[in-house]
Amino acid sequence: MVEGVTVVPASSQGSPESPLALVRRARRIHRILAERYPDAHAELDFTNPLELLVATVLSAQTTDVRVNQVTPVLFARYPTAADYAAADRADLERIIQPTGFFRAKSDTLVKLGAKLVEDFGGEVPNKLEKLVTLPGVGRKTANVVLGNAFGIPGITVDTHFGRLSRRFGWTTSDDPVVVEQDVAALFPKRDWTMLSHRVIFHGRRTCHARKPACGACPVAQLCPSYGIGETDPERAAKLVKDQP
Numbered sequence: 001m002v003e004g005v006t007v008v009p010a011s012s013q014g015s016p017e018s019p020l021a022l023v024r025r026a027r028r029i030h031r032i033l034a035e036r037y038p039d040a041h042a043e044l045d046f047t048n049p050l051e052l053l054v055a056t057v058l059s060a061q062t063t064d065v066r067v068n069q070v071t072p073v074l075f076a077r078y079p080t081a082a083d084y085a086a087a088d089r090a091d092l093e094r095i096i097q098p099t100g101f102f103r104a105k106s107d108t109l110v111k112l113g114a115k116l117v118e119d120f121g122g123e124v125p126n127k128l129e130k131l132v133t134l135p136g137v138g139r140k141t142a143n144v145v146l147g148n149a150f151g152i153p154g155i156t157v158d159t160h161f162g163r164l165s166r167r168f169g170w171t172t173s174d175d176p177v178v179v180e181q182d183v184a185a186l187f188p189k190r191d192w193t194m195l196s197h198r199v200i201f202h203g204r205r206t207c208h209a210r211k212p213a214c215g216a217c218p219v220a221q222l223c224p225s226y227g228i229g230e231t232d233p234e235r236a237a238k239l240v241k242d243q244p
Contacts, residue, residue, distance in 0.1 A: 017169070022169070022170070022186065023186050025169075025222050026168065026170055026183075026186040026187065027186070027187065028219075028222055029168060029219045029222050029223075030187065030191065030195055030198065032218050032219050032222075033198040033199065033201075033202055033218070033219065034194070034198055035218075036198075036202070036218050037197075037198050037201040037202065040194065040197035040198045040200075040201045041197055042144065042148040042197065043064040043065075043068075044056060044059060044064050044067060044068065044071075044144075045068045045071060045072075046071075046148075046149070047075075048149070049123075049124035049126075049145060049149035049150065050080070050081060050116075050124050051071070051075050052144065052145055052148060052149045053112070053124050053134075053137070053141070053145050053149075054071070054074070054075075054078075054084070054109060054112075055067050055068075055071055056141045056144045056145065057105065057108055057109065057112065057136045057137070057141065058070070058071070058096060058099045058105055059099075060101070060105070061100050061101055062099045062100050066098055066099055067099055069098060070095055070096055070098055070099060073095055074095050074096060077091070077095065078092070078113075080113075080122060081112075081113045081116035081117050081122040081123075081124075082113065082117050082122055083113065084109050084110060084112060084113025084114075084116075085110060085113035085114040085116075085117050086113075087106075087109070087110055087113070089106055089107075089110070092106045092109065092110070093106045096109075105136075108135050108136035109136075111135040111136075112134055112135045112136055112137070115133070115134050115135055116134065119133070124145065124149070126146065126150045126152060128142045128143070128146060128154070131145060131146070139157070139176065139177060139180065140156055140157055140158055140176060142154070143155055143156045143157075143180075143196070144156050147192065147193030147196065148193065153189045153190060153191075153192040153193050154192055154193060154196070155180045155183055155184055155192045155193075155195065155196055156193075156196040156200070157176040157177075157179045157180050157183075158200060159203075159209075160199065160200045160202075160203030160204060160207075161179070161196060161199050161200055161203065162174070162176060162179050163203060163207070163209060164199050164202060164203050164207050165179050165182070165183055165199070166179075167207065167212075167223065167224075167225035167228070168219075168222075168223060168224070168225070169223075169224045169225075170182060170183050170186060171183060183195075202219075204241065205240060205241045205242070205243075206239075206240050206241075207229075208229070208239065211229055211230065211239055212225075212228060212229030212230070212239075213229060213230055213236040213237070213239035213240050214226050214227060214228065214229040214230060214231045214236060215229075215230055215231040215232050215233040215234075215235065215236030215237070216233060216236035216237045216239070216240050217236070
């Protein structure tokens with residue numbers, strides 16, 4: 001039961017889903033998530049493209065909350081790409097140590113700064129094909145920067161987005177590039193960035209990796225994976241997080 005309604009998961013509703021039905025169901029899910037998370041946004045703190053790029057690199061294998069704890073000091077100490085290129089490794093490592101893998105991340109940031117200076121005049125490029133040439137930057141990071149620093153639509157396939165895309169039946173792939181392509185085909189380009197935020201919010205707060213709160217999920221009736229988690233509304237509600 002969800003809000004007094006018997007849930008009939010999408011996977012049990014008869015014949016295989018047509019491409020058009022998939023599009024319609026996917027967009028209904030998005031509309032509901034937009035209502036559930038009206039404040040969905042990038043949870044990394046930044047004021048310019050370089051700060052977002054650096055914060056996203058640091059977010060690997062850690063939480064946005066932890067990154068946000070170190071970036072005020074980091075951004076004040078290293079405001080430009082040239083500053084990262086010329087950084088004192090010991091100082092840089094000390095600042096970012098709480099984010100984990102700090103030696104590797106420090107090396108990446110120094111190389112990232114140098115590449116930005118050498119190839120892009122110290123500015124963060126606003127083209128995906130250029131962003132992915134930077135050290136430590138793949139399509140996920142590039143799309144984060146494009147969508148949130150430059151207003152250019154992009155789909156961010158992190159672990160949450162990939163997991164929920166498969167649970168929703170939007171894709172069957174584990175390959176982030178394929179997931180991005182499959183999901184992009186279901187939504188208008190203008191929605192890609194906010195879709196990413198809303199799905200990631202839902203993954204962090206409700207549709208968890210190990211204990212999804214199915215009984216408290218607003219899209220339960222549209223989800224073919226309904227039932228893999230707690231379905232009792234009261235017990236499920238206790239699994240929902242207000243914060244990531």
